[in-house]
Structures are given as C-alpha cells and as structure tokens.
Amino acid sequence: MTDKLSSLLVIAVLLPFAGALTNGLLVRYMPRKISGIIASCTITFSFLLFAVVYIAAGNAIRIPYVVQVAPWLFLGDFNAGISFIADRLSLIMALMVTGVSALIHFYSIGYMGGDRGVNRYFSYLNLFVGFMLILVMAENIVLMFVGWEGVGLCSYLLIGFWFSEEEKANAGRKAFIVNRIGDLAFIIGIFLILGYFNSASFISINANSYKIPEMTAFAVTLLLFIGATGKSAQIPLYVWLPDAMAGPTPVSALIHAATMVTAGVYMITRLGSLFMMSDMTLAVIMLTGSFTALFSATIATTQNDIKKILAYSTISQLGFMFAAAGAFAFSAAMFHLITHAFFKAALFLLAGSVIHALSGEQDINRMGGLERHLPHTSLMFWLASLTIAGIPPFSAFFSKDEILYKVFINENPAAHFAPKIAYIMLLLTSFMTAFYIARLYFKVFSGDYKGEKHPHESPRIMIVPLYILTILFAISGPFGMGGGIAHIMEMPAKIFIKNIHLTNTFQRILEPSIASFGSVSSDVSTEILLIFVSVAVAFAGWFSGRYLYYQQISPVVESFNRKFYPLHNLLYKKYYIDEIYEFLIVRPYIYISKGLYGLIDRFIIEFVFIGLLVKIVYVTGFVLRVFQNGYLYKIICIGITGLGIILYFMVGR
Amino acid sequence: MESVLLTYIIFSPVIGLLILLFIPRDEKVLIKNITFILSLVPLALSVLMLILFDRSNAGFQFETLIRWIGPLNIYYHTGVDGISLFLVLLTTLSVPVVVVSSFNYIKTDEKLYYMMLLFLETAMLGTFLALDLVLFFLFWEAMLIPMYFIIAMWGGENRVYATFKFVIYTSVGSVLMLIGIFYIGNAAGSFSVSEIYGTNFSVKEQLLLFGAFFLAFAIKVPLFPVHTWLPDAHVEAPTGGSVILAAILLKMGTYGMLRFVIPLFPNATLIFAPAVFILAVTGVVYAAMASFVQKDIKKLVAYSSVSHMGLIVLGLFALSRVSLSGAVYQMISHGLSTGTLFLIVGILYERRHTRLISEYGGIASVMPAFSVFFMIAALTSVAVPFTSGFAGEFMILFGSYSSEFMQNSSEYHRIFVYIAATGMLFGAVYMLWVYQKVIFGPNINPENQNLKDLSFREYMVLIPYAVLMIVLGVNTEFVVSRVMPSADRLIQIFYAGLK
C-alpha cells in the first residue's frame, strides 16, 4: 500500500459524505433531477476507487494495512482515532456495499423521481453509505461504533422518510430505539474490551485475544452479540425490521436487506479471534441464529404484504449467517452475506418494481398474473426466487450449502448438541424458504390479475440495475463453492482438463484476514450426502409451494388453514411478539415513568419534603407574628425589652 | 505574571452596561443593535485568550493577583486554566446568541433586559475566572440578581412562584457555602486558591465543609433530589433566560465541584463518592424517565438537563483524567445542545404561543430548516456519534469504567457505569418521542399550517451552536488537549491532599 492508495481510500470513504452535503445544502437551489445523478455518481466513483485500491494493492493487503486519518477520542493511554483498516475483508465488504448501493441509487432515480423531497432522500442515502463505509473500514471498535450508530440514524431518517404519516414515523423511532437497546450492550462490551486490552484497535484486540480469561471473553462476546442482534435483527431484537418496511422500497433493499443489517455478521467476523475464545457465546450465536431463521421463516409463510414477507425472509437469512458465524465458518458467513446482498437487494427492488407498477399496492392477494404485464420483472423475480430457495446452480445454493455443511460438522465443546439442533432447524428453514418464496412468486405472477390499477413495466433506469444484480446473484455462486460441490464439479470437468482442482476462491481470498481454526478434516462423502439432502429439501419446498399456489390457491390451503386455524392465526399474527413486548416492556415503562414522576417529584420532593419545610416556616412565622403586629408602640416595647436583655447579658453580668 | 486580559473579559460587559445606560429607553432598535455589538467584545477578548492560551501549561494562566481587602487576606485573584477556558468561551458565545434570540421575544423594558443580560455575563465570567473564594462567592451571588429579574419580569404566567423557588433554593446552598468559606479563610489565613489548595483539614472538618460546599453546588447543578427548582424556573423563564440557565448557570455547579470541592476536601470526596455516584446515577435514569412523561416541551428539556448533568457529576467524581476531561467536554456539549433546544422551543413559542407538545405535529412540512436544527440538537442530546454529545458521554462513561479512584471507593463501581449508560437509551426514548410528536406526523392543527420557517436572524442564532456541535463531535482534540493537562493537575492536587 502506498500513500497514494491510502489517500484514495480516504477519498472513497469521504465521497458519500460530500454527496450528502451537496444534496442536503445545495441541491435545494437546483433542479430536482440533478440530485439523484449527483448521489449515484459519488457512490459509483467511490466504488471505482475501492476497486482500484483493491486491485492495485494486490497482495499488500494480505496483512491489514492501517490508514491514519486523524486522532479523535482520547481515552487515557490510547487514542481511538479516525483511521481505516484496509484488508481483504474490509475491502470486499466495502466493494459490496458501494457496488450494491450504486445500483440501488440508480434504481432510486426512477423510483423516487416524482417525490417532492427527493434531494432529502438522496442526501440521507449518501449519508447512510458514508456511515456504512466508516463501519466497514473502521480500524478500531469505537470508530466502528460511530458507523454502527450512524447507519442506525440514517435508517431512522429513511424509514420515517414519509414522516407525515404517523405510522411511518413510529416505525422509524421503533427501529432507532430497539437498535439503541442493542447499542447499549455493544457499548458496554466496548468498555470491557477497552478496559481489558487497553487499546481500541482491531489488530491488537485480535492479536491479544488469547490472553483473555474465559468468563470475560464470554461476557464481552455476548454483549457484542446482543449489539449485533439489534442491528442485524435477530431474536430478541428483530421486531423493528418488519416495521422498517414503512420506508421507501429501495431503502429496504439497501439498508434493511443488503448492507446495514449485515453489520452484526461483519462485526463478529472482524473480531473473530475474540469470539473464538468463548465457545459458550459461539453456541449461543449458532442457536440464536438458526432459531431466528426458523422462527421468521414460519412467519413469512403466512404474511400477505410483499415487503413484510421479504423482511421476515431477510431476518431468516441473517439467521443463517449467524449460525455460520457461530459454527466458526466466517468465510461461509461472509459469502452468504454477499450473495444475500445481491439476491435480497434484487428481490426488494423487484418488489419495488411491482409496487411501482401497481402504484403502491403491497398486498399479494390483490396481485396475480403480473407475468404478462411485467415480463422483465417477472423473469428476474423467478430467478431470484430460485436462488433464495437454494436451487442450483444459483449463488445461494453454494453459500447456503456451505453453511449447512459447516454447521453440521461443527463440534462445539460448550454444547455438543448445539450444531446438530442448529442443522435440523436450518434444514427446516431451507424447506420453508423455498416454500414461502414459491408462494410469493406464484401468488404475484401466476394466475389472474386481481387488482384494479393498470400495471406497467418500470422504466429502464430501474430495470438495468436489476439485470446487473441478477447477473451477480446468478453467477457469483461458484466463487465460494464448498469442498463437496467442488468434488462433484471436478468429475465432469476432468474430461476436458486434466489435473483440475476446484477450490473455494472466496475463502482463499479472505483467509488472511479472518480468524480460522485451519481446515477441519471430514470425508467428502458426508458433504456430498448433505448436498443432496439440501437440494432435495429445496426442490420439495419449491414444488410444494408451486403445487399449492400456482395459478390459483389450492383448496388444500383453505382447508388446512381452517383445520389448523389457531396455528395459522398464530403465524399470521407473528406469534404476537409485538403485543407481548408492548405489554411487557413498553407499557410498564410508560406507567413506571408516570408513577415515578408522580411519586418522587410531585409527592415526595415537592409535597412531603418541600411541603414540610414550608409548613415549618409557616408555623414559625405564625408564632413569631405576635411580635410583628404592626402597632408602633408594641414594636418599640419589644425592641426595648430586647435591648434590655442584650444589655443585661453584656453589662449586667 | 500579571495580565489584565481576564479583567477586561470580566468587566467589559459592565462597561457595555454603562454605555447602554446613556441610550434612551425608547430607542429600541438602537438598544438591540448596540447590545449585540457590545456583547461581541467579551467574545473577541476571550477568543484572544484562547489564541494566547498555552496548552502545555496545566496551571493557571493570565493570573492577576491584587490584594483587595488587606486585613482579611482577600485578593482580587483571577486566572484561567484548561477547565475554565472553554466555559468562559461558552459564556461569551452564548450571550450574543441570546441577545439576538431575544430581539423579538422581549417586548417590554428592553433596555433593562439587555442591561441585566450584560450584568449577568459579568457575574458568570467572574464566577468562572475568580480564584479567590470571596471573589467567587461575590460573583456567584451577583448572578442571582439579574437572573431573578429576567425570570420575574419577562417570565411566563407562574413566574413569581418559579423565581421564589429558584432564589430560595439557591440561597440555601449559598448560605452554607458562605459559612464554609469563612471557615476555610480562617483556617488557611487566606481566601486565594493558590494558598488554600495546600491546606490540611482534618477529616471531620472536611466532611462538614464538603457538605456545605457540595450542597450549594448540587443545588445549582441540579443533582437529584434537589432538582425541582429547575423545571419550574425553565418553564417560566423567557427563552434567553432559559438558554443562559441551561447553557451556563448549571455548569457553575459542576465547575464549583471541580474547582473547590474535589481538590480542597479529598478525604471527604473519597468517603462521599459512593453516595454521589448513587445520586448521580439515580438522577440520570430518573430524570430521563420523568422527562418522558412531560407535556410541556420546556419541562421535558429541563428534565433532560437534570439527566445529563447527573452524568457529568458521575464523570467528575470518577476522577480519572478521561472522565474529568469527558465531564468538561460534556459541560460544553450540554450547553450547546440544550441551549439550542431552548432556542428552538423559543422559536416555536414565538410563533404559536404554546409549549404543549400535543399542540404541535407535522412541523417538518412547513418548517424544514427548523427541523434540521432541531434534529442536530436532539441527536447531540442523545449522544449520536460524531456529535459533541457522544464524545463527552463516551469519555465520561469509559473514564468512569476504567477509573482507579472509582474502583477504590466502591466495590460495585461498574454497576454505576452500566446504569448511567442506560441514560443513552432512555435519552433516545424521550428525545425521539418529542421530536416525532412535534416535527413528524400529519400536520392537522390548522394553526400549524402556515408557520413561517426560520428567518435570517434565527439562522444566525442557531448556526453557531449547530456547527460547534458537529465540529466538536469530529474534532475532539482541540478541546481535550487543553483540558486534559489541567485535569491531570487537578487529580495530582487531589492525591497530594489525600491522607
């Protein structure tokens, strides 16, 4: 890394902020159209700069390279500065963030073009990318927290973008506050880390993590993980994400699917060596992740709002990533993170395209038959659905399989049962995923159109970015192929090229910058078996969904729903989690606040304490008033008596 | 090392006041403009002080030491160190802002009002710069008079009750402190800080003196449970009064603790520290909850002040260099953010003449620029990174977490930090709630539909604070590098005096 490259890197991080400022301050005085172009160009340029840095740096970034920009917080013996870390992990993540962001920015030009506050929108969106880049590139954990909170802030602003609707503003606030709960745990975790390592830098934390005692490691990592559950929408702090769908759809695609919500996974990967020190936490992460995956996938099977389904699907897929992180397969987690960014961003944007086509309709019961009206959208949606379902040869098949395999072979000394339970839950989730996405796809695109508005295909500015994303998620799979798949692929390939040896390119690239145990040996046959199981499950899910929802809803569904009405209702109402939280946390907080204020301020301090003082003063005054009765002669008599007493004591004795 | 700069800074507002005296009271525009220009003089002088300030010198600079009341060893002793430097700057910056913000708000007796403001400025600057206990007390009490008149003459409906409460509360503390000052002067033979810092008091004496001083400062801060005067005073005060009260007056309490209580009574500090932590932390959480249930915006902001000031007290008594610097930083930041919030309430009040949250909603659609400033202040208040609030709170919390002093003084010291950190969460709850209620949502109330956005004058009022909140959030070095040496020195004095 040269100085030139590091300054390019700094420029790349700062560009989105510049874009945000330009859009926020200047564009009010310029034509509205220009704001989208400015915003998209800054992000594209930033992407290009990252690409240049990545390519030019080559092998130099096998070892993390630190770019010091400025000192920031002085924390006693050390300084948490504004400095960036350039290694393959951060640069790949930055490339993904800027790349997907650039596409979504271009899409947004079409999607938000007619909105009055378009410059505000692009300003927030640029600001978000800026903070996300700070999160990703941060060299120390305090600066990461800056990005961490910053993206939460932008998410708040963007969810509440259409602020004049109370519900949407509420959703934004909910997101911010739920995130703050996680952030609270995160910041206490940061204190523990800073206090223990006496440094904020990731490099020294990871290097010294082996010194940390077991219990401290457990506490630190658990706190950080709680922080991650807030940002990455895992149980128990996932509740904000479905509500966050109140924001504009490109925002959902960018923030609530592709980038921000994956921050937790990135953070765990970044601090891999530290997390490695606590098997307990890893078991907790794995079980939480896989349970979240299953939990939200079941909810997704019954929802009717197209964006809500995708939101629960996102939570579920994030669960996969956490399960992989808990299985210590950081490379697999990161790979799924990236493929997920591609296909889930595409799914959201396609959903946005559908919503755009139907002028704001989001209920899938009022769609149907859109295949004929939206040919591009429906084709790409079909591909994306197959991808998320885990059907080969698309990317999610590779990434998800790798996760399933890594979880299956994981051996966690803290909880022996954890990996197997997690595997079963994830396998069930795979089935459900294929099922709900098939339900979504066929309900929206097959059969007859049930709405009133006339659907129209989206403009080219929206379609082109979508095709790029489609290409990405369709072909990116083989870069991260697991050992088993590689083995299968090698067999036919050997006919043409001898000595071919396929490997997991992604893992190889990432290897230097993430923590790993080294390769765990296992026989290829288990892996191949697992591949067939998961492919079978995916197909089973897809075709059962197709069977029940193709063209029209099969009567089986109706009778099933009637027979198992409580179950269906439970899922449809999302396990009543929102209501439970409302009842257990929100209401008590309000009542306790009111009660405490009434009790302490109004009653104890004001009424009892101050009241008592006032009473004492009043009574004293009442008694002493006898002497102050306003008759001149009495006053003088009292005065003379007083004088006499004083004289008696001074002279008389 | 004699320097007259500080004397100029302290008394330049009084000279302004004298100039103002010669302007007929009917020349309203002239009075306003001249006051504004006059209030820039101390600002310019204090900026000069900032430029000349030597950051490598931890002790007092620009000292002036003149024998004032000879037989009693009372001195006119002034000086500035890293701790008071930025409080002085905050004061001299706030007064012009307040002057401009009052142009439309104050409609009666303008001349008297601006004279009071200038008098108040002298008293505040004197309090921060005095290094003699009697001189300090003099300015401390002098500040009460203009504040009393500002609330009592230009305040709201219930102003008599509020001023009464304000004055009585403050006086109770002052009286005890005065007795303490006499005792110290008698024991040390001098009232000047440079001579009393080394005084050895017995532990018993320290405990009593600590009680006397701490109560006076705690009332001013205000620390839970002696905070109830603040919401009333804020609600009734005019905007300018509220801004001064929140931005500067409250800091006089924490400043006093830092300057006098901690270095003078180290043993008592050690003994009382756990109790102070409990009060501070209770205040952080309780006041945050209390502000959530308020219906009046000003009251909500007032309670948020109580919450934030509790955190500052925690940072002061944690006594590590990071937490002390963080506490000073947070004093500045709180002055900026809460000052802005009161300015913002004032701007709303000028337009609608109500402060009830329920009267507002959807303001963003008619006042977008206003909403941006409100947002910046709210975010600073809830300590979002890259605002000054985050830097302050993070330094306080981490400084307390890693503080050796806190570790020694109480066994479960980290619990306090964890509880105090929840303040960041509860802060977000009420601040975003009020922001949403006022700014977001549908704009239904017909009276809110034609509100005018910020005027040029209001931009000028809000911009200095807003810019500083962000600049100080990104660049903390400028302040911290000047504060930290003085904080270190204070800790040294503390440990030197500890028996």
Next chain:
Amino acid sequence: MIYQYIVLSLILFFIGLITVIVRRNLIVVLMGIEFMLNAAGIMFVTYSRFYNNYSGEFITLVIMLIAACEMAIGLSVVVAMFRIFGSVKSNDIRELRN
C-alpha cells in the same frame, strides 16, 4: 454637680420614650424621638464638660444636625401619609398588617 445633669437627661429621655410608646399621633411621636435625641445630646455635653474633652460637643452638634434632617424627612413622610391615608394616627396605618 454631674448628677443633676444626668438625671435631667434621663428624665427627658424617658419622657420621649413614653411619648413614642403611648401616643398615637405620629407628629407627637416624632417630637418624642426629638426628646430622646436631645437627651442624648445633653448627656454628651455634660460629660464633655466634666472631662474637659470637647469631642462630645462636636458630637452634639452633629446630633442636632442629624435631628434637623430627620425631622424634615420625618415630617414630610407624615405629611405624605396624611395625604394618602387621611390620618396621622399610627394605628390607622395598617399597611404592614394583614
């Protein structure tokens, strides 16, 4: 010799004091006060004469001066009170009483 002077001064003083306490008419009260002041003046002169120290006489002069001023102010206040309350009886003026 000195004895008689002191008795005279004391008698004058107590006449003044009793006047102030007993009478309600503010003008008479003022006269009582004047009595007391002059009693003090006589006392000063007496002592200065017997001790051959003239400062007492100077003080008496000052007292007379003060008494004149006080009388002027006192009377004007009484006149003002008469204008406002329509009376110079101290019991009728109840502004300080609830």
